[in-house]
Amino acid sequence: QVQLVESGGGLVQAGGSLRLSCAASGRTYSRYTMAWFRQAPGKERQFVAAIRWSGGHTYYANSVKGRFTVSGDSAKNTVYLQMNSLGPEDTAVYYCAAAVPPISTITSMRSYDYWGQGTQVIVST
Secondary structure (H helix, E strand, C coil): CEEEEEECCEEEECCCCEEEEEEEEECCCCCCEEEEEEECCCCCCEEEEEEECCCCCEEECCCCCCCEEEEEECCCCEEEEEECCCCHHHCEEEEEEEECCCCCCCCCHHHCCEECCCEEEEEEC
């Protein structure tokens, strides 16, 4: 089992920045793929970004490319999501997820085995 705990959410003005953290504990595994998803009120959960621990490859949704950066610290078993140039459209609950390999579709929720409880991000105008 893997436990994921997100932190770093909050209220920020449009144009501002936040950094989310996801701390993993339990049976952590160096070949996991770690991802961030978000869910806005009344909408489906959507892929935001992902990183493969092995090799460090990163992936982004088009809507956040160039504004968000996903990174990881393997020594701390922690994944980060640096969010810059935030807009009201980024308001959502942000979830951290972990996938045990092999992973089929990195952007699909169905590929992930473990989820955090989520952290709220609110961007005000």
